[in-house]
Amino acid sequence: MARRGWRDTGSAIKARDMTDSLTIRRPDDWHVHLRDGDMLKAVVGHTARQFARAIVMPNLTPPVTNVALANDYRTRILAALPDEADFTPLMTCYLTNNTDPEEVRRGFESGAFTACKLYPAGATTNSDSGVTDVANIRGVLEVMAEIGMVLCVHGEVTNADVDIFDREAVFIDRVLAPLLKDLPTLKVVFEHLTSEEGVSFVESAADNVAATITPQHLHINRNAMLVGGMRPHAYCLPVAKREKHRLALRRAATSGSAKFFLGTDSAPHQREAKESACGCAGIFNAPFALESYLAVFEEEHALDKFEGFASLHGPQFYGLPVNEERVTLERRDCSVPALIDAGDAQLVPFHAEQTLRWQLAD
Numbered sequence: 001m002a003r004r005g006w007r008d009t010g011s012a013i014k015a016r017d018m019t020d021s022l023t024i025r026r027p028d029d030w031h032v033h034l035r036d037g038d039m040l041k042a043v044v045g046h047t048a049r050q051f052a053r054a055i056v057m058p059n060l061t062p063p064v065t066n067v068a069l070a071n072d073y074r075t076r077i078l079a080a081l082p083d084e085a086d087f088t089p090l091m092t093c094y095l096t097n098n099t100d101p102e103e104v105r106r107g108f109e110s111g112a113f114t115a116c117k118l119y120p121a122g123a124t125t126n127s128d129s130g131v132t133d134v135a136n137i138r139g140v141l142e143v144m145a146e147i148g149m150v151l152c153v154h155g156e157v158t159n160a161d162v163d164i165f166d167r168e169a170v171f172i173d174r175v176l177a178p179l180l181k182d183l184p185t186l187k188v189v190f191e192h193l194t195s196e197e198g199v200s201f202v203e204s205a206a207d208n209v210a211a212t213i214t215p216q217h218l219h220i221n222r223n224a225m226l227v228g229g230m231r232p233h234a235y236c237l238p239v240a241k242r243e244k245h246r247l248a249l250r251r252a253a254t255s256g257s258a259k260f261f262l263g264t265d266s267a268p269h270q271r272e273a274k275e276s277a278c279g280c281a282g283i284f285n286a287p288f289a290l291e292s293y294l295a296v297f298e299e300e301h302a303l304d305k306f307e308g309f310a311s312l313h314g315p316q317f318y319g320l321p322v323n324e325e326r327v328t329l330e331r332r333d334c335s336v337p338a339l340i341d342a343g344d345a346q347l348v349p350f351h352a353e354q355t356l357r358w359q360l361a362d
């Protein structure tokens with residue numbers, strides 16, 4: 001009765017809430033780890049099935065630090081795609097203390113690079129060659145501000161005296177705020193935002209500052225990692241934080257603000273590397289990323305904000321065209337398997353053995 005009644009009254013919002021399918025422009029993933037070799041072959045099809053384009057992280061060993069390495073990596077990604085895939089990798093340049101500003105300019109102008117990636121040295125997986133002090137890349141950042149190139153930032157300090165749950169908030173005070181004061185027009189994506197402080201900072205910053213949000217940080221807080229036993233498959237960096245931070249992220253993602261957009265940070269590690277005495281950071285969410293995000297938007301009664309977050313705000317910030325194709329998500333149970341084969345290895349996906357309520361139609 002309620003369902004028909006709402007439709008009959010013609011209330012657009014209520015009718016949308018009751019919808020059984022959602023058709024939107026094809027989404028993009030503005031932060032993904034596709035890895036290399038056999039792992040690349042195993043995971044790239046999952047991202048290509050869900051997304052038209054993706055910002056591909058450069059933290060390989062060795063990292064993707066110049067145009068030649070980025071072009072070679074793009075070729076390997078394209079070769080690893082399933083035949084029917086329609087997917088464009090957008091490459092990033094891994095910044096080191098020695099990055100040449102003119103290499104960055106050349107790479108951006110030729111289309112080899114879409115963005116640069118700042119990893120504070122030691123902050124996360126394969127970040128040993130990262131930047132030890134942003135003063136060392138001042139020349140690169142100046143060129144980027146001049147040419148309008150996006151800086152993707154892993155926003156955590158690595159100082160031993162800073163608690164791991166505070167590393168994002170401290171990064172804002174010690175690094176990001178001073179950097180934007182120094183270069184106020186630099187385009188910055190504060191990646192995989194995990195804190196209330198991060199949300200407030202991005203909201204109050206100028207339009208050249210935006211953020212990506214992962215599905216896991218919208219679904220889980222730190223209890224998911226630590227209550228009832230240590231759960232390595234809920235461990236990623238930046239680490240999931242208290243519930244109030246998760247709620248701030250949900251508000252930001254579903255607010256409709258063009259400053260927040262989709263970036264999965266899908267980061268596969270084989271099962272043994274996660275289930276170990278020193279388990280790797282990273283959650284593999286690529287296979288059901290859209291379904292995972294959509295669950296959040298539905299819970300927040302914000303299905304009408306999903307297309308902006310998934311398909312419009314990202315291209316708008318990067319100055320790229322939106323995708324013309326459409327995809328449909330249907331309200332249909334979707335069982336996430338316990339394991340996903342990756343050649344000889346196995347991956348445990350985010351939401352393993354859970355049921356999600358939406359499914360991307362083929």
Ligand code: NCD
Pocket residue numbers: 033059124125126154235236237238265267268281282283
């Ligand atoms: C990423 C990885 O494994 O490459 N891990 C993660 O926990 N997110 C690196 C990163 O983005 O921090």
Ligand code: ZN
Pocket residue numbers: 031032033057265267
């Ligand atoms: Zn990442």
